[in-house]
Amino acid sequence: MNMLSLYDYIFYFLAFVVIGSSFVVVFSRNIIYSAFALLFTFFGVAGFYVLLSADFLAITQLLIYVGGILVLLLFGVMLTNKVVDVDIKSSTIKTLPASIISALLAGLLCGIFYVTNWYTVPTNPELLNNTTAIAIGHAFISTWILPFEVASVVLLVAMLGAVIIARREKGPEVN
């Protein structure tokens, strides 16, 4: 058996963090705990990106998922949850269909995992030190410019929509 390298240790540690915290997200009765556990999940995934030397993606993961989505989620949960009185509890409903669908999904993923011909590169320090930002930038501005721009338009529309919804609440209310 091969001696495990440092990277392997880090990989298994991150895998443990991701899987463990995902379990907390799914199974915790306290919705706040679920939300906070997401933090570790996102972090673990960012760690995987780093191990795959996708540094730009890793940092974007942090910026968008931790800084944006998670904070938003926490805001939502905290403002709807009563602080002192009762907690919103998550409970399991419709166990049977859920487990069937989950099993199917898991089977599908495993199938893909085994069928796919993975493109492997030897661990190359040279590659690790190079940023992917330049390549991503070039790709966005040349090959994928249309989807990139369309995505930004979609975001703009979403933002305007959010503003309109937020404004409507302030108007005269139907009681």
Add this chain to the structure above:
Amino acid sequence: METITKTSHGRTLRTEEMVINMGPQHPSTHGVLRLELVVDGEIVIDVIPHIGYLHRCFEKHSEQMTNYQQVIPYVDRMDYVASMNSELSFAIAAEKLLKIQIPERVDYIRVIMCELQRIASHLIAIGTYGIDIGAFTPFLFCFRDRERILDLFEMTCGARLLYNYIWIGGLSHDLPQQFIPTLKEFIVDFRKNIKELNDLLSFNHIFIKRTANIGVLPADVAINYGCSGPMLRGSGVKWDLRKDEPYSVYNKFDFEVCVGKGEVGTLGDCWDRYIVRVDEMEQSLRIIEQAIQTLPEGNVQSAVPKRIRPNPGEAYARAESPRGELGFYIMSDGTGTPYRIKARSPAFVNLSIISEISRGCMIADLCAITGSVDIVLGEVDR
């Protein structure tokens, strides 16, 4: 407190307001005031003030005293940052009951002391108001100047806070020799310091943005609620007992009644109330300067009665304390013990307006409003 709102899509949204207690131990309630807030996020829906945490039965206690003179130390403890003014009010009421004439020198010294006390009290109001808004440094600048006034008081009567200086019919001590020169020095320095304070706080843009158009108190509402002092003058009502119903020797001095003008926002907002206090300090300096120029000679204790036994009857006298109209009602049954004493404390009346002017403001504004009312809980609860 649960409100059910129907959105335009016909779905119901249940929202609930949060009830939160501000005080009795809260940094910005200036003592043991408890404000029960109903808030919707940061917006204050309702404010319910709860008072009485500092109630010491001043009025009932006074009725147990064997001597009118003994009431004065208790009066000191009502408005403990402006004791001189409380003493003056009580002394005037008692003198009215006794029907005695007091020497002119006594009146002049009383005016000097009360105006110094007004400056000291306003310095606290301004300084703590700075803290309410978040600026700490002006507070210590104010306290530095206030210390010098307290030094003057200590030099005169031996106490720094609770003086027992103004007696019925006179004063406990005459002015010490070095009082007038020290006071003159102080006036010169203090004029500079007011300017510095204005640079640092009053005209700071952030400060103006935090206080202008906040807690607007229209003149008619202020009058209806019985507000007085800088609270009323901040709303543009020119009412000052020193001018409109002169007591002591205030009619001999030339000074202006400062009113809010709505310079940076709406008339009657927090900034107006604040700036009225700053301007009043300047006017007090003017009064003091005139008083020390024309200070008559004489004995300050010649009219102090040996035994204070007023004839059966009643008297009410009011004076302008730094917080407003402070009145004392005294009823005598002919013995040395007061039969009934009632104080009309301005801070209590001014506080009653707080829920009226702070509906719909934000929590941060509530601190600004509470600070601009300038309450002293010792006087509110008595």
Add this chain to the structure above:
Amino acid sequence: MIDWILTQFPDSILGYIIICAVPLLFILPYALVTIYLEMKMSAHMQDRVAYMRTGWHGTLQPFADILKLLQKEDIIPTAADKFLFILAPYIVFIGTYATFAVLPFTSSYIGSDLDLGLFYLVAVSSLVVVGILMSGWASNNKWSLFGALRSAAQIVSYEIPTALVLLSIVMIAGTMNMQQLSQLQSGGISDWYIFGGPFPIVKKLLLLPLMFILFLVQLTASMAEVNRTPFDIPEAESELVQGYNTEYSGMKFAIFYLAEYANLFAVSAITVVAFFGGWGSPFGSFMSGGVWDLFWFVLKGMFFVSINIWLRWTLPRLRVDQLMYVSWKVLTPFALVCMILIGYILVAF
């Protein structure tokens, strides 16, 4: 320097752990010095003298403070969510500490010479938000929750002007690497980006006003990101008692405190790297290299820390909505306009 440490511990995780601990060597003494500096500066601004008893002019007082905090009873409110309550200060500190990984202390030392240094800085500061939200919620105190929500909203909003400013710098420099950014400005005071950067004179003069505006934006936004007056609304003592860390005591409070001060240096260091030449000496190659680099970097950082302290003891506090106004309606448009203008200048010259 990192290579040297790694060669001492070949192929072992120990070397990496030691590398991770190096910034602590800086943060702890720095925090002590800054506590002292803050107390002394505030006192002298208010005509006081502050600490005088512990040691010469009270120099040992910060140690005494830390010692006191270490000994204090560690109170956890009964109604608090115990697990999150304990976890929160550490998450806040981790978020702050992570920024130190990419600060170029000298030309030879940087924790991690990331190519995406600036981008990483922007991303990692969001971790602090989660920790603050956690502490506010776990305290089970309405004032704490207010503080936490305010803080989160504040930091999230102020990230945008900061990001725009840093983006402008990246556009000019063409790199996000902190070490390279410093290297580009190492030619003395006239090469610093605040004075237009190392460019021909016309371009320099055109860039100069824009850089000055960007610097002001960055200074304001960085103050807001570390919750200091005039943007200290999350812990506004007159409104929220102490905000999200009201319920904390003892060592947990000390960690919040340490994180706050460390964060203060981190944002100052970002300003230094982006505008004031990082570790570069103002006299070009004179007094540069080796320990001088560290000296200049820390000196410049401490200069901005003192400016923060100075402002804190001068200004009143803004209100929540005014804070948002400043971020969204003043800083962001200004930064955006500057960025676009810089783009034009860069294309034209």
Add this chain to the structure above:
Amino acid sequence: MNAITEYFGNITQSLKTISIGMGVTFKHLFTPAVTIQYPTVKMKLPERSRNRLYVNMDDCIGCDQCSKACPVNCIEIEIIKSTPEDDLGITSSGQKKKLHVPVFNIDIAKCCYCGLCVYPCPTECIYMTNVYEFSEFDRNNLIYNFAKMTPAEIETAQIKVKKMDEETAAKKVAAALVAAQAKAALDATTQTSTPQQPTEPQ
């Protein structure tokens, strides 16, 4: 247009006033401090300062005026009359002391430092000193006992007074008896009357 001027006006005003404020605080960075290092450096108290009370028992005549003047009843005085043969000495102002003062307690914890007790004192023996550092861990230690009499002295004084009282009472009884007899003799001719009871002197 108005909104735009206001917008830029706000920004320039903020920058301007902030820099003015910073100037003020910067100036103060170099002004000497006004505070003092209290326990090592102390401010000179003015002559009239009112702090801890002190009673010079040599001059006290036990008149109870101070206790009556006190608004918070913090002075507790007990007296024992002296017999004619006792010589209690004279006060510094030459007044003759007539009363023993076995108890003269001042509860400084209750004292409100109003100074009202100082003015009525006929011998100026109670006055306010400039001592202000007298905190205690036990509240009872704040009750100051100024009386100098030992328990033995108190007892002898009490016995003496009792004896004297008894003597005077006996004298009174005798006198009353004589008077009653005379009166009875007088009344006997007119009407009957109730015999008078001797009263205990207060």
